[in-house]
Amino acid sequence: xxxATPGPTDRPAPAEEPAPxxxxxxxxxxxxxxxxxxxxxxxxxxxxxxxERGLSGHSDGDVVAHAAADALxxxxxxxxxxxxxxxxxxxxxxxxxxxxxxxxxxxVTKAGFRVGNVSVQLVGNRPKFSPRRxxxxxxxxxxxxxxxxxxxxxxxxxxxxxxxxxxAAIATAIVFPRG
Numbered sequence: 688x689x690x691a692t693p694g695p696t697d698r699p700a701p702a703e704e705p706a707p708x709x710x711x712x713x714x715x716x717x718x719x720x721x722x723x724x725x726x727x728x729x730x731x732x733x734x735x736x737x738x739e740r741g742l743s744g745h746s747d748g749d750v751v752a753h754a755a756a757d758a759l760x761x762x763x764x765x766x767x768x769x770x771x772x773x774x775x776x777x778x779x780x781x782x783x784x785x786x787x788x789x790x791x792x793x794x795v796t797k798a799g800f801r802v803g804n805v806s807v808q809l810v811g812n813r814p815k816f817s818p819r820r821x822x823x824x825x826x827x828x829x830x831x832x833x834x835x836x837x838x839x840x841x842x843x844x845x846x847x848x849x850x851x852x853x854x855a856a857i858a859t860a861i862v863f864p865r866g
Contacts, residue, residue, distance in 0.1 A: 711803055711861045716757025718750040718768070721853040729814065731854070732807075732823030732837060733785045733830060736814045742854060745774045750856040752784025752827065755805045755835060756791035758860035763795040785830040792831055795862060802833035803861035809839040811854035 720742035727741030732751040742748030757768045771794060772779045772787055779787065792802055805827075809816055816823075816839035827835035842849040 711863050712762045712764075712800070714758045714760065714762025714860045714862070716754040716759070716761055716768070716858040716860070717855065718753035718757060719847070719853060719855040720744050720748040720750050721847070722851075723748065730784060731809065731814065731816075732819075733783070733788075733826035734819060734823050736819075739814045746772065746779055746782040746787060747784055749784025749787075750854050751807050751809055751823070751837065751858075752788045752830070754856035754858035755807050755827065755831065755860065756788050758805060758807075758858035759791045759795045759802060759831075759862065762860045762862040763798050763800045765794060765798045785826065788827060788830040789832075792833075796865075799865050800862040801865050802831055803863055804834040804836065805831055805858055805860045806836045807838075807856055807858040809837070809854065809856050810842060811839075811848045812841050812851055 722740050723743035725740055727743065729736040729739035729741040730747040730749045733749065742750065746753075753768055756772075760767050760771065771791070772782070795802065807827075816837075820837050820839070824835055824837050827837070844850070847853050848855050
């Protein structure tokens with residue numbers, strides 16, 4: 688019988704110094720807002736939706752833009768939406784989702800990352816999203832300075848979105864270390 692212990696020539700060569708982060712980094716963001724008073728305008732994915740009841744929130748309540756920003760923060764490991772734009776930040780009261788998304792990109796870039804892309808799914812019964820999907824994607828892509836892809840779904844009358852109490856969005860973002 689032979690010894691099964693590997694000898695010095697059987698060992699792999701030492702690996703190069705690993706990158707400080709795996710590439711790419713992926714983050715997930717979720718945002719949910721209840722519908723506000725009847726006269727509140729609805730802002731979703733950077734667009735105003737005339738004739739639709741809006742969402743309550745410290746800013747404009749744009750769940751799509753907010754989820755995108757939170758996903759970027761998650762991917763870069765730089766906190767979350769509340770840490771950067773919480774109710775203790777009066778300068779963001781009523782801020783547009785596009786402003787929040789652009790500012791999130793600035794924060795992530797300052798932390799040493801570049802945005803690869805963001806994908807967001809809106810969850811709710813209304814507004815009917817598909818007729819304005821391309822328009823919304825273009826607005827958010829401009830705000831992010833990177834591709835933003837959008838989709839929408841309902842929850843078959845389940846939960847707060849299914850009962851028509853509000854809207855939610857789930858986002859995934861990819862960032863890369865700059866270098």
